[in-house]
Amino acid sequence: MPNETRDAKRAESSRKILAAAQEEFALLGFEGATIRSIAARAGVHASLVMQHYGSKAALFATAVQLPSDDSNAAADHLADVLDVRLGELPPETRALVRSMLTSPEAAETMRSFLDERIDNLEQSLESSDEDARARAALTVSSILGLTIARHFLRLEAFERIPPETLRAAGAAWLREVATGAAPGPDPDRLDP
Template identity: 60%
Template sequence: MRNDTVASTPTTTRAARRAASQARILDAAREEFGRRGFEATTVRDIAHRAGVDPSLVLQHYGSKSALFTAAIQLPAGEPQEAADHLADVLNVRAAALPPEMRALVRSMLTVPEASEAVRRHLDERIGNLAAGIGGPDAELRAAIAVSSILGLTVARHFLQLRDVSSASDDDLVRVATQALTAALQPQRSD
């Protein structure tokens, strides 16, 4: 970090400012895309939130679409064991949603790229979960459980349904865990 000979600019190293701007733009993009979705968000909105000039946004990321792609990248989640990751996911969903996830979900119904990203993400989760529970209809039961978590996420963080939003994190996690655990049990086929 202090690899340079002489600091011509006293405090901020010349290229570090650029990197800082780039990061601020990305944060601002996640926030704006997460609030109103890809289409309603303008490059000018993002620039204003980041405190930079609109042209800088495109200078750094090339296009609005490329910036969106960068903004919705999820941190590579570990493959994870099996069914106990259900509790993790549920906890994450009950509390605040990470900015990149929020941006991704906000546009999943209207932007094909976001739709694909969510599909891939959830298909993978379903596969892992199905492998962990076994029994008849394992894939379908796992898919229903994962879809239910998606529905809860939308209900709580985007639609703000009354009884989902007003519940405490603890209550929601407790009751939802019970419900999903029950839902994951194999059923008699009579």
């Protein structure tokens, strides 16, 4: 029984440290967050953070690890991604995007994650065309651009366009990406 209690305490400490790290990295980025500030937020001693994760870089890599969801169809998956990117960002996403241009570790984590997303999307696109990889790469990089424009640059257009309009326009675009269908002329825009 004592081992279960010790294991449970260790697991709870690890969970608190990870949650604190996600918040600190989201607020301050990799460079601004410190082991001491993470420990203080978690309510533990800094040495405990090191015992659990070994280094700030290892903790960062764990804190920004994003879940992969390869079981959804491409269009459904992309719609889910769009909803997340138009809504509030999870702390691990905010931390990774904030830090990717200033930290080699964050840049490598982001590059690996995006390369994996491109590979997964390419495989799930409804297309036998050779352009699936290009569509996957353009889609993944466009969603990253959307994330930066909406949450970090805070473009004014995102404040003026109703969220449901953004979602509908984005969903239509992503359906075209997923199916490989080239958009046809809009009959409402054709001159008589």
